Amino acid sequence: MIMNNLNIMIVGVGGQGTLLASRILGTVGIKKSYDVKVSEVHGMSQRGGSVVTYVKMGEKVYSPLIEKGEADIIMAFEQLEALRWIDYLKDNGNLITNEQKINPMPVITGKAEYPKGIIEKLKENYKGTVSLDALNIAKQCGNTKAVNLVLIGVLAKRTDIEKEVWLEAIKETVPAKFLDVNIKAFEAGYEVS
């Protein structure tokens, strides 16, 4: 799957572990000798806000941002966020989305409604969509915070980068005391069809 350039977007809600996911992807890119650029969001927007991280790899990458319609893969940690950023996906791109719903404040206070049928609609429009209950899988692996590794497992299976490279990158990036649960979560994601 990896060709001249690979553009990946990671979208979700601040606090869901999107930063660690982007670091793992970036490290995998370096291991495969690609030039890598990652753009993250820190600070205020991280407090439960909508967050987006860009990961780009290729021969030579200058800009850390991805423009609309140019993402090969979008990895979404939450349904509404998957929909919010979907215009960035290439027509034949892959969407990997967690089925979890996290209500934003306007929905909680009743000012807005959470859109219905998001996953169905996305699957209809993008053939390469995979959806899964990553929160539940992470929970079964022993830690709800391992959602990011479940999703990375799903993504890893859909690239032609060797599994060993992913595992090495995870070992280098994840804090040692959480390594076991994270590897377990990655393996579980890797098995998702």
Add this chain to the structure above:
Amino acid sequence: MVKRLLMGNEAIALGAIHAGVNVVAGYPGTPSTEVLETISEINKGEIYVEWSVNEKAAMEVAAGAAIAGARALVTMKQVGLNVASDPLMSLSYIGVKGGMVVLVADDPGPFSSQTEQDTRHFAHFSNLPVFDPSSPEEAFEMIQHAFEISEEVELPVLFRPTTRICHSCSTVEIPEERMKHEPDGFVKDPKWVIFPSLSYKKHIHIEKLQKVLSEKFSGFKYNSLSGSGKKGIAASGIAYSYAREMLSGFEEEYKLLKIATPYPFPEKLGLEFLKGLDEVLVLEELDPVMEEALIELSYASGGKQCIKGKKTGDLPFAGEYSFELVKSSINRFMGRQELPKEKNTVPDLPVRPPVLCAGCPHRSAFYAVKKALSKQKAVFTGDIGCYTLGNAKPLEMVDTCLCMGAGVTMAQGLHRVEPDVKHIAFIGDSTFFHTGIVGVINAVYNNTDITVVILDNSTTAMTGHQPHPGTGKTAMKSVSEKIDIYGLLTACGVKHVAKANPLNQSEAVETIKQAVDFKGPSAVIFEAPCIALFKPAKKYKIKSTCINCMRCIREIGCPAISVNNGKVEIEPSLCYGCGLCSQVCPKESIGGVEA
């Protein structure tokens, strides 16, 4: 040589370490924080690193080290430089001996700031050179040159990355060897004492230096000129990287000027660029600094170039530049056909603004104060930190926010105009030490009847949990005396100081009522740690006795509580067990269970 994926701020930190930095001081502020954090993390003790109480203190610590011959780095965000501008302005006259780099991160957008101010103006204002990296890998190398140039001209230098450089990661090649810099110590000399007569002489000297620096920068490795043609693009910072990416393959059609030192502007290189051009497009975020330099240069050299940028309305002043913006402005400038309209299939969706975390003790503190003052006219002044988010519905407990420490003092001005209104100033623990104390002394000295509420969560939360004087932990990972907020307030002469746990609503409400009723300045310290500092002991659940009255939803705005299929639910993966909802529930239908 090792290849690593480094965030811009990490690259800057490693660059400083490779330059043999001896002393590092700073105050946290997005997007600058990780520079000092990284140095603190990997420091084995050979570098002195500190989180200072505020940016002014940090600048002065670094200045002291630099005049003793050390290589010094001071870090802050752009608004931090406002606080530290007093020492900076004088330091440009006094100068330094060891290289001193003033790292100031700008925040176009802004993502996490009060203003979109452009630090390059401070460079011009203070007559100090400024470096503007266009990528993390460039920043890693460039900061090493910045130390060298600072030593050469004996001036501190500014190093100004923007958010998109600070928080982007790149492949960076890191050489094994590092420079070692041995400070030769402070040598007494009248030149370190600023006096009007010295300032006059120094002013003449630094004006001369501007020419020297401009000349030097025309040959600086990171300023470059390429291509040919009648049209030219001048770009800096991340805008250069966007331009570079989109122009790959069209190198022959235009001239490209890359500027890494916007001040003093490399005039010789600029003139070479302008030669033979009819039109120029300037791509730079924030203010038209390069654009003005090029206009001035063109005019002074009798040029007739049409210089397009912000002043001509071709590019915006406000906000961060996107790749798309740079691309479409270049396409227009080059007379290329606009590309087909971008995809736009997503309907209007509910927005997701940042919120106080589930379990955040600030929510409980705000709710208690709201309840305590529900029958009185009150104004709530806020400050800078996570708790600024208390302005949002349904809490709506932050009526003002200006800058660090301003809540305490603005409350006093408000109170002088409306003495019958209660004025309550919220301030976080780190902000209190930064610039809040002076406001408290001002209130006591002038006997202004306000109540200061210190939201003490034992950390600097918003920027990622740095220690501060109240925590007793330092960036050297040593333990020092914890500075006691209660004792400080008492020593400042506040006659009514009380502590309360905001998670206990009845205690918190009662404590606030007593403080507000006290005539004269009073203070309440709400003590409860940030949720990032511990694991939840309890989680809360809705019981079957819930009557769906929705009070919890309506009043506290907790992101873990929402309505699903008409029923109130608490999302267990989000609940952090603060228990505020259970104290708000009129039917005792929310109960805690062990997590």
